[in-house]
Amino acid sequence: QAKNAGRNNHCLFDPAMQAQLETRTALEAALRTAVARGQMELHFQVQVNGAMQATGAEVLLRWNHPTHGPVPPAQFIPIAEASGLIHSIGAWVLQRACAQLKAWDGQAHTRHLELAVNVSAQQFRHPDFVAQVCDALDRAGANPGLLVLELTESLVLHDIADTVQKMLALRRHGVRFALDDFGTGYSSLSHLKQLPLHHLKVDGCFVRDIVTDPSDAVIVQTIIGMARNLGLCVIAEGVEAEAQRQVLLDLQCPVYQGYLFSRPLPLAQFEQWLGMHCAATSAACPPPVSPT
C-alpha cells in the first residue's frame, strides 16, 4: 500500500522501498559471492507415470545463504536475471544437469530418466544460448534426447520468431522442450502448434482444487485432450494428495509431479528415494516427433 502511494506521488524516499532496495543490493552482492564460491546446489524432484514408475526429474536450483538460510528461487532468480548473473548460473545448471544425465546413463534403473532444466528469459534470449546448451551436452557426453528445457508461456511468446528458430536448432540436436506453468499465461493453440514442444506442464493452480472444483477438472481434461491430439505429453504439477492423483488418473493424465511423491531432494537423497520407491523407470511420454 505504501508502495502504491509512493508511486502515485512520485515519492522516492519511502522507507519500505528503501529497505527493499537495500535488501536487493545486499542479496545481489551475496548472490555474486555464492556463485563465485560454488555455494549453489541442485535439487531433483521426481516425475512419475500412472503406474508410479519414474519417468524423469526436474532440476531445481537452491541457494543456502550463510546467514539468511535458504533463499527461495522466486526471490533470487529475478535478481540473477536483472544483474546478468543468470548467464553464469544458467550455464552451471546446464553443465551439472548434463553431467548427471551422463552419470545416470551407466546405471540400469536411471538410464531412461529425463532431466528437465528451467530456462529463464534472459538466458534464452542470449545469442549464445543454443551453443551453450550444445556445449554442455557435448562436454558431458550426455544423451541430448534426455534433456528437457522448460520454457514459460511469456518467454516463448515474447519473440516468437527467435523462440522458434532457437527451439528448432536445439531440436535438431535432439533436445526436447516443455511448456512450464501452462494455463497461467496467454498461449493460444495457433502459437502452440508453431513450437516443437514435447511436454505441457499443467500449472499447480489447476490441480490444487481439482477434487472439489468441477471447472478445474474440466480445464485439465481439456488440456489433456488437446495435448493428446497435438502429440504432447502432459505433466501435472503440484500434486499433493492421493485424491488429486485419482482425479488426474481418471482423466488419463500421463505424468505427475508433486509433494505427494517427493519434495525436491539433494542428489544423494533423490537417488535413495528412487531406489526405495521406483524399482522401474519408464519412458512414459510419446516419442518425439521427428525434427522438421
Ligand code: C2E
Ligand atoms: P517451476 O519451474 O514451476 O517449479 C515448480 C515449483 O513448484 C518448485 O518451486 C517446486 O519446488 C514446487 N513444487 C513442486 N511440487 C509441489 C507441490 O506439490 N506443491 C507445491 N505447492 N509446490 C510444489 P521452487 O523450487 O521454489 O522453484 C520456483 C521457481 O523458480 C520454478 O518454478 C522456476 O520457475 C524457478 N527456478 C527453479 N530453479 C531454476 C533454475 O535452475 N533456473 C531458472 N531459470 N529458474 C529456476
Ligand code: MG
Ligand atoms: Mg519448471
Ligand code: MG
Ligand atoms: Mg512449473
Ligand code: MG
Ligand atoms: Mg510454477
